[in-house]
Amino acid sequence: MGAQLRVYTQKIKSAQTTKKITRAMELISASRIQKAQQRVAASGPYSRAVTQAVSAVATYSNVDHILTTEPEKIERAAVVIFASDRGLAGAFSSAAIKAAEELTTLLHSQGKEVVYYLVGRKSVAYFSFRRREAEQTWTGGTDQPVFDTAKEIGDALVEKFIQPAAEGGVDEIHIVYNRFVSMVSQVPEVVRLLPLEVVEGVEEPGDDVVLPLYEFEPEVGDVLDALLPVYIESRIFNAMLQSAASEHAARQKAMKSASDNADTLIRDYTRLRNNARQSEITQQIAEIVGGADALSSAKK
Amino acid sequence: MAEVSGAGLKVSVVSADQEVWSGAASMVVARTTEGEIGILAGHEPLLAILASGEVRLSIEGGATVKANADDGFLSVSNDVVTIVARNAELVRG
Numbered sequence: 001m002g003a004q005l006r007v008y009t010q011k012i013k014s015a016q017t018t019k020k021i022t023r024a025m026e027l028i029s030a031s032r033i034q035k036a037q038q039r040v041a042a043s044g045p046y047s048r049a050v051t052q053a054v055s056a057v058a059t060y061s062n063v064d065h066i067l068t069t070e071p072e073k074i075e076r077a078a079v080v081i082f083a084s085d086r087g088l089a090g091a092f093s094s095a096a097i098k099a100a101e102e103l104t105t106l107l108h109s110q111g112k113e114v115v116y117y118l119v120g121r122k123s124v125a126y127f128s129f130r131r132r133e134a135e136q137t138w139t140g141g142t143d144q145p146v147f148d149t150a151k152e153i154g155d156a157l158v159e160k161f162i163q164p165a166a167e168g169g170v171d172e173i174h175i176v177y178n179r180f181v182s183m184v185s186q187v188p189e190v191v192r193l194l195p196l197e198v199v200e201g202v203e204e205p206g207d208d209v210v211l212p213l214y215e216f217e218p219e220v221g222d223v224l225d226a227l228l229p230v231y232i233e234s235r236i237f238n239a240m241l242q243s244a245a246s247e248h249a250a251r252q253k254a255m256k257s258a259s260d261n262a263d264t265l266i267r268d269y270t271r272l273r274n275n276a277r278q279s280e281i282t283q284q285i286a287e288i289v290g291g292a293d294a295l296s297s298a299k300k
Numbered sequence: 301m302a303e304v305s306g307a308g309l310k311v312s313v314v315s316a317d318q319e320v321w322s323g324a325a326s327m328v329v330a331r332t333t334e335g336e337i338g339i340l341a342g343h344e345p346l347l348a349i350l351a352s353g354e355v356r357l358s359i360e361g362g363a364t365v366k367a368n369a370d371d372g373f374l375s376v377s378n379d380v381v382t383i384v385a386r387n388a389e390l391v392r393g
Contacts, residue, residue, distance in 0.1 A: 056347065214347050215345065215346045
């Protein structure tokens with residue numbers, strides 16, 4: 001009986017230790033969400049301005065450029081997956097990877113080859129465990145992304161995009177990341193970056209509106225050439241910031257439920273331990289009473 | 301962003317991670333790859349690539365705001381001027 005009491009005490013102790021860790025992680029994530037959200041908001045004007053400029057060029061000028069024209073046949077598509085560096089964030093990384101796998105199936109069914117660009121240790125681990133190839137990987141700093149990483153990723157993608165398909169270039173670029181909707185909801189999102197298809201921020205001009213004719217300096221083509229990498233970078237940076245905010249939110253949620261579960265365990269085991277202790281005491285009393293009875297009846 | 305009445309420009313200077321400056325200005329002078337350009341209210345829509353250098357904004361009251369904008373571009377439409385650069389910062393003094 002005493003052994004059982006000891007086992008329960010051990011289990012309570014271990015649950016308490018775990019709870020301390022998960023509680024600490026929960027609080028850390030909670031404090032970082034605010035900052036991550038502010039960064040998403042602060043980067044808004046930039047990506048809005050860039051997207052608007054790109055849309056303006058695409059809408060108001062009839063120029064043939066690889067940024068705006070859809071190739072006749074798409075042979076190869078690049079998929080960029082944004083996951084996290086560390087686990088313990090619920091379904092955060094697996095949600096992005098799952099969405100990417102669905103996209104892969106879709107692209108394969110369209111007869112396209114897929115090359116992967118991975119961001120975050122978790123997605124790299126997923127690929128290396130399955131012995132799958134990735135074109136390029138970036139690890140570290142997914143919870144606090146810096147613009148330089150976005151620039152690196154952007155440069156690599158643009159270089160691939162400009163390369164002709166016959167030489168291993170890609171014709172399409174997709175990104176998969178967790179979009180931050182709210183503290184409790186993060187949605188994995190698949191976006192096709194290039195060729196441009198969605199025109200954001202610029203309303204379709206009505207018939208009665210005279211289109212402003214944009215003047216370009218130096219030339220339309222040159223401006224588009226310069227805009228292309230900037231646009232890609234800003235979209236990637238935005239995805240990284242969204243993903244970071246989502247990661248913190250997902251981790252906070254996961255760690256909160258872990259702490260709650262630890263609480264439940266501690267409560268249940270404490271009840272069991274009290275039960276065990278009580279029955280031990282009851283048995284001891286019964287033994288003493290029984291022993292005393294036996295002694296007094298033996299005297300007679 | 302402040303509403304501008306009459307002939308004025310609504311200017312915002314934006315870098316990758318934040319909005320550096322926004323407000324009303326009467327004139328914007330920037331250096332593009334082709335040379336210096338000055339923009340007043342009523343300028344035709346324009347999209348230009350900036351050469352690295354200083355952007356000068358003349359704001360109301362005769363004061364000047366200077367900003368360094370590397371690697372960016374300038375867009376003008378309907379008297380709204382947006383200066384977008386990876387790295388942009390205001391120059392003090």
